[in-house]
Amino acid sequence: MNSNYRIFLLLIFSVVSFIGLCSSQAFAYPNSYFNMQESVFDDLKPFPKWTGVMERFSSQQDISDDECGSIRYHPCVIKEWKDLLDKLKGESLAEQLNSVNNWANKYPYIVDQLNWGMNDYWETAYEFMEISGDCEDYAITKYYTLRAIGVPADRMRIMIVQDLNLGGIIHAILGVYDDENNIMILDNQIKTVIPAMKIYHYRPIYGVNEDNWWTYRPNM
DSSP states (O other), X not given: OOHHHHHHHHHHHHHHHHHHHHHHTTSOOOSSTTSEEEEEEOOOTTOHHHHHHHHHHHHHHTSOGGGTTTXXXXXXHHHHHHHHHHHHTTSOHHHHHHHHXXXXXXXXXXXXXXXXXXXXXXXXXXXXXXXXXXXHHHHHHHHHHHHHTTOOGGGEEEEEEEEGXXXXXXXXXXXXXXXXXXXXXXXXXXXXXXXXXXXXSEEEEEEEOSSOEEEEEEOO
């Protein structure tokens, strides 16, 4: 990640940590950090990597599939992806989540330094299908795949978390609210889709979709 992005994450985490410290005297923390309260915002300007993804994805969608393989980041595997989309439309949300998670997780994990020569680059689904990517690229690709089969944006968030099993390293996952308003997590590090409340080693920092972003704090 670049220095400005690290500073931005640090500011968010500091605010969330301060709220948590203030409340910890009166309230015991739950086992899962996903037992949380949210604050929502609608200005996406603090997330240029994400808004850049949205802009590039919109442009890449306009490229004809007949040009696949001849234009960078428009691989012919897109045709297989669209077959998957057609297959999953009309299926239950649980089936859609499981199928999309399994499909994306078959791609190999490749760090941004190898793909892009930088520490933190957010890929579109098209870029990911050509060269694979790292954690946020899996989450973004799953997000856009689910959007393409009709899952509303307001039910999904790309979530940036701390992985406490790895010393608090920053990680990205996709959270999707099911019909019972439970957050289901799609993660390249976990083979199966799992309820967020059954995850104990991730501490949410913020979430974002195409309309809003959220900060998280312990549920009081």
